[in-house]
Amino acid sequence: FFFHLPIHVKMKITVVSRSGKKIADLDPLNPNNTVADVQRELQIAKSISTSRQRLTIQKDGKPVVLDASKKLSDYGMTSDSTVTFKDLGPQIGWQTVFVLEYLGPMLVYPIFYLQPTFIYGSYSTTMSLAQHLAFYFFMLHYLKREYETLFVHRFGNGTMPLRNLFKNSSYYWGNAIVCSYFINHPLYTPPSDMIVYIGAAMFIIGELGNLHAHQILRNLRRPGTKERNIPRGGLFELVSCANYTYEIFGWIGFSIMTQSIAAWLFTAQGAFQMYFWALGKHKRYRREFNGENGTDVYPRSRKALVPFIV
Numbered sequence: 001f002f003f004h005l006p007i008h009v010k011m012k013i014t015v016v017s018r019s020g021k022k023i024a025d026l027d028p029l030n031p032n033n034t035v036a037d038v039q040r041e042l043q044i045a046k047s048i049s050t051s052r053q054r055l056t057i058q059k060d061g062k063p064v065v066l067d068a069s070k071k072l073s074d075y076g077m078t079s080d081s082t083v084t085f086k087d088l089g090p091q092i093g094w095q096t097v098f099v100l101e102y103l104g105p106m107l108v109y110p111i112f113y114l115q116p117t118f119i120y121g122s123y124s125t126t127m128s129l130a131q132h133l134a135f136y137f138f139m140l141h142y143l144k145r146e147y148e149t150l151f152v153h154r155f156g157n158g159t160m161p162l163r164n165l166f167k168n169s170s171y172y173w174g175n176a177i178v179c180s181y182f183i184n185h186p187l188y189t190p191p192s193d194m195i196v197y198i199g200a201a202m203f204i205i206g207e208l209g210n211l212h213a214h215q216i217l218r219n220l221r222r223p224g225t226k227e228r229n230i231p232r233g234g235l236f237e238l239v240s241c242a243n244y245t246y247e248i249f250g251w252i253g254f255s256i257m258t259q260s261i262a263a264w265l266f267t268a269q270g271a272f273q274m275y276f277w278a279l280g281k282h283k284r285y286r287r288e289f290n291g292e293n294g295t296d297v298y299p300r301s302r303k304a305l306v307p308f309i310v
């Protein structure tokens with residue numbers, strides 16, 4: 001059975017800054033109130049949007065971030081308590097960030113491909129098969145990203161700090177400029193057609209596999225929830241982050257196809273980041289799905305990113 005503390009138990013939540021300065025006293029509350037209730041009260045008292053609030057308590061000498069969906073009693077707060085507030089700064093929706101950061105490469109790359117004389121001056125070289133395919137693949141990749149952002153991904157968090165927009169955009173926009181500059185350069189030397197075909201096939205397989213993996217992930221979460229389930233099917237039977245595996249595989253193919261150092265650097269940057277993301281998600285899966293409290297047991301043979309290896 002479930003035990004609920006009586007709602008007539010009154011308590012006060014004191015909100016302080018990280019320096020210890022008192023920001024507000026919120027009362028009356030009760031242990032059955034959720035953290036979201038506290039955030040709404042703080043918004044009313046101090047006009048601080050709930051999306052900007054991060055509330056923590058100290059437990060065993062370490063800060064614990066409070067989950068908005070949980071009750072105060074879940075954190076042992078059954079009488080007057082103190083929480084620490086951090087202002088996360090101006091926020092922006094995840095979907096908006098993704099749309100804008102993926103839009104940049106589609107605006108930048110065509111300038112180098114369609115108007116090379118504007119960038120390089122005199123341009124008498126006939127573009128190669130590798131250069132044509134690189135343009136179409138680059139554009140299709142980010143069109144796919146936009147489609148997934150609008151119609152496939154379900155975002156567990158509604159917003160992120162506004163500064164992330166500039167950080168993320170600089171990565172995508174910057175790499176698009178570097179890749180398009182060198183791949184479309186008049187002195188670019190393409191590889192043999194056989195190499196181009198092999199790289200192109202790898203890229204297409206990677207893109208289709210990545211889309212399929214994202215569809216599987218979409219079906220794990222009901223709309224408007226943050227629930228997590230074990231991904232199953234396809235490459236997910238071998239790795240926890242099949243979407244990253246396919247993404248890296250596809251961009252390795254693109255790099256083979258173009259034989260451009262710029263493409264290899266872009267691929268290496270993405271693979272490096274996705275490697276650590278995959279390790280983190282793999283650990284969370286194994287920690288959350290441990291067979292306790294009715295959860296399934298996460299497959300022990302499944303690796304994080306590369307089948308049978310890591």
